[in-house]
Amino acid sequence: MPAAEPLPPFAAVVATVERVERVSPSFVRITLGGAELRDVGNPDRTLDQRIKLVFPGPTGRVARIPREAPDWYGAWLEIPESDRGTMRTYSIRRIDIDASGATRLIIDFVLHLAEGATGPASLWASRAAEGDALTVVAPRRGRHDAGGIEFAPGGAERIVLAGDETAAPAIARILEELPRNAAGTAFIEVPEAGDRLGIDAPPGIDVRWLVRERGDGIVLVHGEALIPEVLAHVGERSLPPIVDDPAAETLVWETPQYSESGEVAETRPNTHDRYFWIAGESGVVTTLRRHLVRDHGIERAQVAFMGYWRRGVAMKG
Numbered sequence: 001m002p003a004a005e006p007l008p009p010f011a012a013v014v015a016t017v018e019r020v021e022r023v024s025p026s027f028v029r030i031t032l033g034g035a036e037l038r039d040v041g042n043p044d045r046t047l048d049q050r051i052k053l054v055f056p057g058p059t060g061r062v063a064r065i066p067r068e069a070p071d072w073y074g075a076w077l078e079i080p081e082s083d084r085g086t087m088r089t090y091s092i093r094r095i096d097i098d099a100s101g102a103t104r105l106i107i108d109f110v111l112h113l114a115e116g117a118t119g120p121a122s123l124w125a126s127r128a129a130e131g132d133a134l135t136v137v138a139p140r141r142g143r144h145d146a147g148g149i150e151f152a153p154g155g156a157e158r159i160v161l162a163g164d165e166t167a168a169p170a171i172a173r174i175l176e177e178l179p180r181n182a183a184g185t186a187f188i189e190v191p192e193a194g195d196r197l198g199i200d201a202p203p204g205i206d207v208r209w210l211v212r213e214r215g216d217g218i219v220l221v222h223g224e225a226l227i228p229e230v231l232a233h234v235g236e237r238s239l240p241p242i243v244d245d246p247a248a249e250t251l252v253w254e255t256p257q258y259s260e261s262g263e264v265a266e267t268r269p270n271t272h273d274r275y276f277w278i279a280g281e282s283g284v285v286t287t288l289r290r291h292l293v294r295d296h297g298i299e300r301a302q303v304a305f306m307g308y309w310r311r312g313v314a315m316k317g
């Protein structure tokens with residue numbers, strides 16, 4: 001008998017909304033459940049694992065990607081456009097598995113609902129109700145070869161995490177999985193003071209919430225609170241303008257293993273004492289990248305810079 005083909009590392013499953021909690025002014029926390037979730041997610045090591053969510057389009061039909069499709073993305077594209085829905089990337093705030101094996105994925109969605117600056121994912125989250133269904137593409141349970149985890153501190157003694165509200169769920173997950181003796185700083189920029197959500201971080205990690213709404217009628221733009229704090233942390237006092245190239249439609253993505261600008265992958269592990277993980281609005285991340293790499297000599301092996309979204313640009317999946 002021919003050997004069975006190994007299952008692909010990702011599985012596309014259908015999940016349903018079990019609970020919707022408006023946990024803060026800008027975040028809605030959605031608990032997804034359903035029998036098919038038993039097949040996905042690795043609660044022992046989630047970190048900043050990225051997953052894909054497919055939100056139903058106007059027909060309301062859920063995109064059914066064959067579970068064992070070796071190329072789930074190609075299989076999704078074969079679904080007629082009217083039923084394909086919209087795909088976006090999210091992080092896993094938490095995976096809960098109960099004694100019976102029933103699995104729940106908890107996702108924190110940022111609600112960006114301003115006219116002209118909202119999108120299908122945020123709208124879906126703002127209207128989600130118990131029983132709503134969507135497709136989740138995530139690593140198959142027990143498979144650690146699926147990719148999508150970028151956090152790789154190597155032997156670094158100090159960790160620096162920095163990001164905006166879209167990166168807050170990944171930062172929170174990383175902090176809750178770090179060894180309890182981990183040391184470092186996490187900078188998290190959020191729209192409002194009420195968005196400072198609870199994180200069970202190791203005591204040696206200084207978690208600094210940076211709030212854009214200053215309370216005196218002043219609202220900072222994305223990155224205006226984060227960039228100076230991160231640069232001050234490495235000893236820089238100048239305040240650079242945020243890189244905002246309106247023509248840049250792609251997200252910056254520079255990790256030791258991957259560079260969207262085509263640099264050769266870093267094969268050496270990080271042997272530096274510090275490790276930086278930076279994610280959020282792409283122009284903000286690019287600004288930090290320029291300064292940390294150019295002015296402070298932070299090396300490729302010790303940093304991951306990831307644009308999670310781009311001001312004025314709708315994502316394509």
Ligand SMILES: Cc1cc2nc3c(=O)[nH]c(=O)nc-3n(C[C@H](O)[C@H](O)[C@H](O)COP(=O)(O)OP(=O)(O)OC[C@H]3O[C@@H](n4cnc5c(N)ncnc54)[C@H](O)[C@@H]3O)c2cc1C
Nearest residue numbers: 090091110112117119120121122308310311312313314315
């Ligand atoms: C690896 C990864 C992990 C992510 N994890 C999370 C997560 O856990 N939670 C989360 O909420 N997001 C997360 N994001 C970001 C999320 O994918 C984007 O914000 C996405 O654009 C949302 O899709 P949308 O359909 O709402 O908006 P889109 O249709 O993509 O965009 C429509 C408009 O909304 C603007 N926009 C998009 N996001 C924001 C925002 N946050 N604030 C203001 N304007 C915005 C765009 O610039 C555009 O003008 C992650 C992204 C990546 C790459």
